[in-house]
Amino acid sequence: MMIRWISLPVLLLALSGTALAADCPDLLQGELPKLRAKENIDLCKRFAGKPMLIVNTASFCGFAPQFKGLEALNKQYKGRGLEVLGVPSDDFKQESKDGEETAKVCYVNYGVTFTMTEPQPVRGADATHLFKVLAEQSSAPKWNFYKYVVDRQGKVIASFSSVTKPDDPELLEALDKAIASKP
Numbered sequence: 110m111m112i113r114w115i116s117l118p119v120l121l122l123a124l125s126g127t128a129l130a131a132d133c134p135d136l137l138q139g140e141l142p143k144l145r146a147k148e149n150i151d152l153c154k155r156f157a158g159k160p161m162l163i164v165n166t167a168s169f170c171g172f173a174p175q176f177k178g179l180e181a182l183n184k185q186y187k188g189r190g191l192e193v194l195g196v197p198s199d200d201f202k203q204e205s206k207d208g209e210e211t212a213k214v215c216y217v218n219y220g221v222t223f224t225m226t227e228p229q230p231v232r233g234a235d236a237t238h239l240f241k242v243l244a245e246q247s248s249a250p251k252w253n254f255y256k257y258v259v260d261r262q263g264k265v266i267a268s269f270s271s272v273t274k275p276d277d278p279e280l281l282e283a284l285d286k287a288i289a290s291k292p
Contacts, residue, residue, distance in 0.1 A: 134157065134264070136239065137239075138238060143225070156194070159261060160284070165231045166204075170254065176214075176215060178275030178276055179221070179223065180220055182275050189288050236249070251270065254271040256280065258286075267279075
């Protein structure tokens, strides 16, 4: 029988990673590929304990001009800890199959600086884990640009339809509430 010795720092690092995963809310379990990057976003490491605005987006949707308002929210609230996450999806047949084209629409056309993922399914059995949990806590998006406000514990405190603009007073009130929530 072979006994393998593990150094204390390695053991502690391994255990702390396990503890972090156990402390991570269900909503943030897993990873998503970052838009036009060769890296994945570990949702727990990136967003745990932070208030969030999660939006399913589509480059060729009539609501795409909301990217400008979402970027304005990102700039306005980032200093208060808010994280905006855009998740493009072709579930409603209005997103490019090409991540490069999606990136161009977001980054070049609308100047988005908040975190964006590669296109993902957001409805039904094929939905990513993130959107399955959002649907459980609220409802599945009925169209592009559904908005979910999530508190620091990973719970949806409000959701808004596509027609709700990023500067809507009720959305801003929900963001303030999420920011004020305790981790």
